[in-house]
Amino acid sequence: MTGADAEDDIPLSERKTVTDFCYLLDKSKQLFNGLRDLPQYGHKQWQSYFGRTFDVYTKLWKFQQQHRQILDNRYGLKRWQIGEVASKIGQLYYHYYLRTSETSYLNEAFSFYSAIRQRSYYYQVNKEDRPELVVKKLRYYARYIVVCLLLNKMDLVKVLVKELSEEIEDYTQRFNTEDQLEWNLVLQEVASFVEADPVVLLNDNNCVTVISYRLQEGNVPPLEQGMVVGQLVLADALIIGNSNSQVKFSELTIDMFRMLQALEREPGNLAVQTCKQGILEPNEKPAKRENPHKYLLYKPTFSQLFTFLSASFKELPANSVLLVYLSATGVFPALNSEYEVGPYDFGGVLTNSNRDIVNGEVIQKRNQSQKDMHCLHPGDLLPFTRKPLFIIVDSTNSTAYKNFTNMFGQPLVCLLSPKVYPKSIQDQSQRGSLFTLFLYSPLLAFFSVCGLNSVRRGLWESAQEFLHKVDHDIAQMITRSQTIDQAFLQFFGDEFLRLLLIRFVFCSATLRLHKVFRDSQSFPESYPELPKQDTVESSVLQKHILKMAAILDVQNLFWDHSVEAY
Template sequence: MIAVMTGAETEDDIPFGERKTVTDFCYLLDKSKQLFNGLRDLPQYGHKQWQSYFGRTFDVYTKLWKFQQQHRQVLDTRYGLKRWQIGEVASKIGQLYYHYYLRTSETSYLNEAFSFYSAIRQRSYYYQVNREDRPELVVKKLRYYARYIVVCLLLNKMDLVKILVKELSEEIEDYTQRFNTEDQLEWNLVLQEVASFVEADPVVLLDDNNSVTVVSYRLQEGGVPPLEQGMVVGQLVLADALIVGNSNSQVKFSELTIDMFRMLQTLEREPANLATQTSKQGILEPSEKPAKRENPHKYLLYKPTFSQLFTFLSASFKELPANSVLLVYLSATGVFPSIHSDYEGPFDFGGVLTNSNRDVVNGEATQKRNQSQKEMHCLHPGDLLPFTRKPLFIIVDSTNSTSYKNFTNMFGQPLVCLLSPKVYPKTVQDPSQRGSLFTLFLYSPLLAFLSVCGLSSVRRELWHSAQEFLHKVHRDIGQMIAQSPTIDQAFLQFFGDEFLRLLLIRFVFCSAALRLHKVFREAQSFPESYPELPKQDTVENGVLQRHILKMATLLDVQNMFWDDSVEAY
């Protein structure tokens, strides 16, 4: 316990009530740090093991935050409480909310994280840190900025992101000039990563004053074509999603690639109050989360090893509720087989890369294998076969995505794989620069359509007109899928869930658009699926092709699409 005393004052001169206030505060502060540090030891997978621990941690931080508010004067006088210490408590509460959001997918907790991070900046809690000759305190401030930026990116507060990046840049410059540190390059890299993230969208939306307008790509109310009366679809619900990033993408920030970021938002609904909620500085108890879960649980895995990925898959599979779906999104570098065997099964076509940095065999580093062995650091289609005992929806964005065509549905459960093109035309933007075009289509079909047509900006009025027309196109695609007499039933079994229905519809739109685009001529440049979709009923349907040509005409890029084989409007 620390008490601030002046002159001849002794600890006995301090009133008992004030001494007890300081003692209670120190207890709560130590307990909060202990619980917060303990979060690192918790498994990141599963839904139940961590919830009670988070509850206890929230409870202590709730008491600590309210306690320092109620007894600020005594703590200032007798404890010597500094504003950066209050900021540190607020920052940890923000971290708690952010991680609780990641575990639950409830954006209300993301808003709470934003509330506390905003309060730190508005109240200048970290302002005096730069006056102290303690580089570790400045690092706390820099990390706070980085976390705040991530939250703002997830909330699409791009104007604020740009302000925060400027402030962070100034803080890093001051930090590196004042202290001879070894992490200068690391912090400059953070700035570069944020800048790449901000500039990742290939098309900007302009208003009448040529100012950039920011739109949200989360699922909007009424954004999914409804099921038509009489449609026979399954009643499965998307419960869990593993979002895996292990590609060579240069666009990443805080162990989150741009493709992971886009898929994360694709699988979330836009809450009604997301854009208008203000900082209320309250503590939202974990028990207060909405009774009805709106979004699937999501796990973000950046460059996991095979063992880590398999552990998360197993835990999610184990806890998957009845009539629920597990989605696995893989954005990863392709791994190709070095040899071809006479028998070609689900382990003979390669797969996607997993991280080898932390995998060991029998306590020793991995040794070079002979040519008859399979690639160890690779997720083969066969590795996922045990998980096909329950409904499984797979998205593979990789140069070897088609290895996942070689599935065998051994257990008769619904199984669908959506597979990216293996190669893109040379004139198309390098995926490592701004993210994958395939994932972009699943995230925002209009953004991807504009990008593939070479448009870097569009007026807001035209954007809304195109979005309105695209909604009609999506509705027609939904009817095509549901009414196809030859489509595999697995697609229809997933069609009852709004997220999966939207992904399937956007996949068909992507496939149809690229097939008509003049630049995309190789079969390897088209998306594929397992099971295969009936082309005449979906991706090569004449009605859909005419829709795409009308969309191109609306955007004045009709010269980029073939129209010889379809009727003109």
């Protein structure tokens, strides 16, 4: 029987099934590839395109489930092809999470990635002499690990890293590849990310316990009844990182990763059954957006950064706030500073490193004669102060952003990291900045600055309970101060911004009392300046910090008298 005769023997209905599957498969690939051409900024342009893509993948996924036997027999459908479809659905959910900041979509991405591993969809790939298929498997592992990191599934991350390491070793031994170093670097980055937390939390059985640092119900001190604060809501956040010295994975530095989580609520426990019952489309989720929308920009050029800023500014809803977080190397002005009078004359931060710049010292020398085109100066942000703007600068030249002029009368606050740290703190900089660590988890930072590398779960919980009281008192200090700038109160109505302000005050007060931090440049600053006696140098807050030190038995690290005494 000829091939044509064999094809004629295929029932028409089965032939149509294969044709329909091929159409859906081609259409899904076309739409998925089209996502790369969508602008990453803005809210409105991509929504309908994602909807169409989800719709096609929903049909494709259900179709292959309903007609699996026919597709196996007549199309020769392989398990790795099913895995590839599931992997792309996982990527869709992950990118939808990045676009919307809704952490529930991370759970959905995890559901698909987990099913791929549990059902061994990629198992047969290693038996085929096709390196490109193995690369698909390796990329799947890398994406799965990113999602697990974001969901704090550290135990699973360690298992996946071990499996990925074995897959990479098999891949490089079987094929004469040129990307072995790249994949080994991926392994190193993941391992460094897992070990980045400076404190290990142990339960009663000496097993490591992983906790989430996302915003949880009851974590934010409530506003006092009758307290008048602004009704502004944090809507957008640009998280910008440029650090060659920090742990990095998948274009996320550890500081960017921490700030990303600090601006998210803990996802609910969703019993997602997508792989069994089909895909839940985005519009089936609650319409209410609980998290600010975030853009993650790793080493952006000035042009890219300005484009994202402009798009976010343009679409910022009424009574909303734009947050800009900068974690980058400082760019300093010329040594002759007598003519420094404007927002472009105090330097700034470098968002995109040129290849001939190795560290801050080189940058400083280079900029004695000219300004770097990728340096973000305070003056570059002035146009965006026409709307409420909240800025966090973690840099060796953070204080350049003290030189703001609030030209438009809109709420404007800048939280600025220390310019220098004591040597013992500098040695840990690869694991992330201490300043950002305080904004991410003040308790983790407090343990770290006290040199405590591990702690029992019971002690952690006791310290955490006391910190809730401290947070409550700091909130009262801010709202009851008679001399505080109104900009702080205008931002205080938003839970994320309220928590950042409270943690900033706690950080400032802690470092002022810590004996190692003797240089005034080692203290955080802000614009506008906080009234010190009411906040960061409050005697009430100092007593709280000393009591926290007593709980941890590290009183000897702190001054036990007033700030003025030293």
